[in-house]
Amino acid sequence: xxxxxxQIGYGSSYRKGSGHxxxxxxxxxxxxxxxVWMVRPDKDAKSANPCIWMQAGVVEFKxxxxxxxxxxxxxxxxxxxxxSENKQMSWQEAMRKRSGLERVCRHSLTNRIxxxxxxxxxxxxxxxxxxxxxxxxxxKTKTLPYEMHKVKGFDIPMGYYFHNGHxxxxxxxxxxxxxxxxxxxxxxxxxxxAFELPKMxxxxxxxxxxxxxxxxxxxxxxxxxxxxxxxEVNADVRENPAQANQEPYGGGWLFMIHCPDIKAAAKKLMxxxxxxxxxxxxxxKLEGMIEEKVGPLSADGGFLTNDIYGNLPDxxxxxxxxxxxxx
Amino acid sequence: xxxxxxICPIGIIASDIIDRLMACVEERCGINCEIYPPMETPRxxxxxxxxQYDSKMILKQMIKQCPPHNLGFMGxxxxxxFVPILKYVYGLSQLDGRCSLISTYRLDPALYxxxxxxxxxxxxxxxxxxHELGHSFGLTHCRNPRCIMFASTKIExxxxxxxxxxxxxxxxxxxxxxxx
Ligand SMILES: [Zn+2]
Ligand SMILES: [Zn+2]
Numbered sequence: 001x002x003x004x005x006x007q008i009g010y011g012s013s014y015r016k017g018s019g020h021x022x023x024x025x026x027x028x029x030x031x032x033x034x035x036v037w038m039v040r041p042d043k044d045a046k047s048a049n050p051c052i053w054m055q056a057g058v059v060e061f062k063x064x065x066x067x068x069x070x071x072x073x074x075x076x077x078x079x080x081x082x083x084s085e086n087k088q089m090s091w092q093e094a095m096r097k098r099s100g101l102e103r104v105c106r107h108s109l110t111n112r113i114x115x116x117x118x119x120x121x122x123x124x125x126x127x128x129x130x131x132x133x134x135x136x137x138x139x140k141t142k143t144l145p146y147e148m149h150k151v152k153g154f155d156i157p158m159g160y161y162f163h164n165g166h167x168x169x170x171x172x173x174x175x176x177x178x179x180x181x182x183x184x185x186x187x188x189x190x191x192x193x194a195f196e197l198p199k200m201x202x203x204x205x206x207x208x209x210x211x212x213x214x215x216x217x218x219x220x221x222x223x224x225x226x227x228x229x230x231x232e233v234n235a236d237v238r239e240n241p242a243q244a245n246q247e248p249y250g251g252g253w254l255f256m257i258h259c260p261d262i263k264a265a266a267k268k269l270m271x272x273x274x275x276x277x278x279x280x281x282x283x284x285k286l287e288g289m290i291e292e293k294v295g296p297l298s299a300d301g302g303f304l305t306n307d308i309y310g311n312l313p314d315x316x317x318x319x320x321x322x323x324x325x326x327x
Numbered sequence: 328x329x330x331x332x333x334i335c336p337i338g339i340i341a342s343d344i345i346d347r348l349m350a351c352v353e354e355r356c357g358i359n360c361e362i363y364p365p366m367e368t369p370r371x372x373x374x375x376x377x378x379q380y381d382s383k384m385i386l387k388q389m390i391k392q393c394p395p396h397n398l399g400f401m402g403x404x405x406x407x408x409f410v411p412i413l414k415y416v417y418g419l420s421q422l423d424g425r426c427s428l429i430s431t432y433r434l435d436p437a438l439y440x441x442x443x444x445x446x447x448x449x450x451x452x453x454x455x456x457x458h459e460l461g462h463s464f465g466l467t468h469c470r471n472p473r474c475i476m477f478a479s480t481k482i483e484x485x486x487x488x489x490x491x492x493x494x495x496x497x498x499x500x501x502x503x504x505x506x507x
Contacts, residue, residue: 152480153414290412298462299382300455301409301416302433302480311411 053079055109056091067262068110068173092122107133144250149276152283153303155183156276157249161269163225164278165207165326168249169269171262177226180253181213181244184279188286188320189215190307192241197255202230204257206268209327211254213241215309218317221327226265228257245306282324289315289323331359332399332460337385337428338368340405344431344452348403351453355490356460358398366392366402374409382408382416382428389426399463401456402428417479418455420462427459433482451485461492465503469496 051062052070058079066073082088095103095118105116106124113133120127145157161169166185170178192213204210210224233255237243244252259265270278286308293314305311309320321327332352336345349360372384385402393400408416408430417434420427434451436444454475461476469476472484474493479485492500 294412298422299410299413299416299419300458300479301418302414305412305414308412 050110051075052106052110053091056094058089058091058094067171067266069175069262071175072262095122105129144247148249151276151279154187154279154283155248156279158272160249160275161225161266161271162275162278163206163223163269165223165225166282166324167222167225169225169265170249170253171266172256175258175260175262176231177228177257177259177262177265178253179225179255179257180248181222182279183248184282185324186245186248186252187304187306188308188324189213189220189317190310191215191245195237195241195244195254197233197238198230200230200233204228204230206265215317220317220321220325222325223327224257225269226257226259227261228259228265230255231258232256285323289319330396330398331361332401333361333363333394333397335363335389335400335402336365337402337404338366338406340403340431344449345403347449348452348456351449352456352460355453355457363394363400368406377409379407379409379415380404382410382419382430386419386421386426386428389428390421390424393426397425399460400426401459402426403431403452403456404428405431407432417485418459420459422462422467423465425463427463429455429459434485439482447486450490451482454485454488454490455479457490461496461500464500466492466496466499469493471495 049064049068051059051064053059053076054062062075064073066075070076079088080090083090083093095106101117103118103122105113105118106122107113107130108115116129118127120130124130145159147158149156149158157168159170161171162182163169166182168180168182172178192215194214196212196214196219198204198211204224204227206225206227207223209221212219212221214220234243234253237252237254244254246252286304290304290308290312293312309315309317334345334349334352336342345362349362352358352360366388369380369385369388371388372380372382374381385404385408389400389402408419408428410416410419415433416430418427418429429452431448431452432438434448434455436442436447458475458479466476468478469492471477471493472487473489474496475488475491476493476496477484477488479488491497
């Protein structure tokens with residue numbers, strides 16, 4: 001257990017994503033020719049994700065490029081090797097040299113939590129808080145997207161990844177990703193009566209059916225966006241499925257997966273600009289299907305309702321799940 | 328009497344809005360307008376879950392009461408309208424039919440927290456009305472965002488439009504009228 005703890009201990013939970021999320025923004029406006037507009041401007045996003053080695057003052061400048069998953073980080077591995085060869089001071093050692101007040105927890109150092117001092121001499125594997133933080137706090141605590149775009153009334157958060165079966169993925173830390181259903185799918189199918197979520201410990205395969213949802217006599221299967229093992233399931237959503245519709249990208253998350261190779265998984269998913277382009281195409285496809293059913297829309301007005309299937313069952317449940325969830 | 332467009336107030340609506348709308352259609356389209364006896368608030372169309380009125384139910388009622396020998400029969404209401412699939416509706420019409428219906432509810436700057444501005448309100452009402460008349464003369468939506476036949480999903484779209492047809496839509500309209 002202790003060994004395992006050390007293994008997962010040194011990733012620091014932090015705001016999702018990397019500098020890359022913010023770098024592509026100028027592209028986004030160009031992609032959809034003005035159809036995208038910003039809803040919540042980013043107030044305090046930082047374009048750099050500081051590495052723990054930099055925050056401890058051991059190295060001058062280092063950005064995290066491994067989603068704060070130190071266990072799979074080549075840089076961290078290399079640094080630790082140098083430490084064991086006595087060529088380098090460890091970040092823990094550097095922190096121990098600080099005066100009392102500045103000996104802050106590594107989770108504060110990477111800006112995830114309020115300033116909190118370390119009581120365990122930077123031996124995180126012995127720290128109850130660290131254990132709690134990694135295993136419980138991170139999983140249970142929702143965080144909201146720092147920036148949201150809208151495509152014809154559908155929300156698309158920035159800094160998330162999308163799978164073409166309408167699930168989203170947010171990379172947390174330590175090899176964890178959070179998964180949910182996107183706003184488009186939730187509005188398309190309306191409020192579910194129940195989510196049939198996988199149990200903890202279940203293994204999921206990317207692009208294979210991983211879980212499902214039910215609405216009255218209809219059910220839908222949903223593809224898993226990544227490979228990995230279920231670590232946590234959102235009990236709130238299980239009890240109150242409407243929570244997913246209320247806050248698809250926050251409190252409506254569905255489960256956490258431990259993913260063996262996050263970088264490889266992220267590469268197969270759509271990032272901000274690809275996601276926007278894709279959702280725009282999906283809305284167009286849906287508009288075409290609606291027009292086929294009701295004829296050319298002679299009504300001029302606002303966006304599609306929050307329960308598209310419920311208001312136009314003629315679209316056909318199975319037709320919708322086949323087209324958009326790809327199951 | 329030459330053919331005209333009948334304008335029918337539905338529910339409570341200020342009479343000067345109706346007067347100014349008729350003047351606007353006459354001036355812009357060169358079509359005579361006549362006022363039609365008002366209809367009562369269409370309680371049958373109220374949806375108490377959405378707190379809005381089902382625009383298709385009202386349009387059906389209008390089709391039943393449509394007076395003969397006219398160019399168009401347009402209902403004007405201050406009630407908030409919807410169709411089931413959309414969150415709200417500015418207006419709707421029978422494609423290639425004579426009946427149409429517009430709502431001023433979401434055209435009012437006050438709804439968006441802006442100061443009252445009757446010129447802006449009337450400009451929006453005029454654009455919406457001519458757009459729906461365009462539909463009843465058989466025009467479909469235009470891709471040109473400056474053309475009055477562009478589909479508005481937000482009020483910004485309506486404000487961006489010019490109050491006239493683009494040259495392509497104008498040609499189509501002339502052809503449609505010739506065929507009538
Ligand atoms: Zn239209
Ligand atoms: Zn046009």
